[in-house]
Amino acid sequence: MTVTPSRHPAAALRTERLELRPVRSADLPAVTRLWTDPEVRRHLGGPVIASVVRIRQRRIVGAPGFHAVVRAEDRAVLGLVTVEPAGHGGETEVSYQFLPEHWGSGYAREAVAAAVARALETVPSVVAVTQEANARSRRLLEAVGLEHEESFEEWGARQVLYRRRA
Template identity: 85%
Template sequence: MSHVPAPTPPARPLVTERLVLRPVRSGDVPAVTRLWTDPEVRRHLGGPVIDSVIRIRQRRIVGAAGFHAVVRAEDGVVLGLVTVEAAGRGGETEVSYQFLPEHWGRGYAREAVGAAVARALEAAPSVVAVTQEANHRSRRLLEAVGLEHAESFVEWDAHQVLYRRSR
């Protein structure tokens, strides 16, 4: 008789002044799919995701632990996605994010990522985030929420920067 682990309970919603970060629901899939296919969103993330991978992701993301739809509290519009997961980098927790271009420049990403980092640091000794060196907006956001440049390296044929914040 094999032991099947119990499913991971969904993360409790994280509420900020203007946003709610909650598990992805089936109604969020079209907006999340746009994140994976929009050339502007994916410019520093290796380009748009191919169709076969999108179909797999669409089946797996609803209710998946670590994935948080970022919705505007006032109207429930999906603005983006924040992911919080074990990074494999010495047990650190990694935060990543993508937001739809029509919501850029309004502070939503900073608010959501800052809240996700703060929550992650309640349980983890440190949080990391990686972005391309050329992604200046993302680098400013990470610095604004208290992460500091920790190292630079080349991966996926691009210069990357790892940021870290410890408790």
């Protein structure tokens, strides 16, 4: 995979099929679907309630670290990748959500791999946390080079912490 380098961390990141760019107002319908779709949110604590969605909508547009994943071919918003400082020892954390109709096409793997590669240009390591029961997410994280580091209980479910060092 070829990742187009950037001079500025907020700049769009392009791969062969995708663009990861700051979230725009026009992206909010797709992002709202990510937050409210029961299938997307199965391993993320369930659908987000309407009052929280409204708060998130006001905060996410142009927010640093939040990237709409857009298919280059038709500009469709496929998902969301977030790269931000996290509570795990202050490390940079990557997280992601994709609309179900785009699962199984390799888009999430391509986008997450690009985001992790970009982050590792400036930080020593990247972590990701997923539920132990989320086998698809675990396979994706392993496919992009993150390694299982520890398991723990949080939010009423077994979680798995993955890490990749630069």
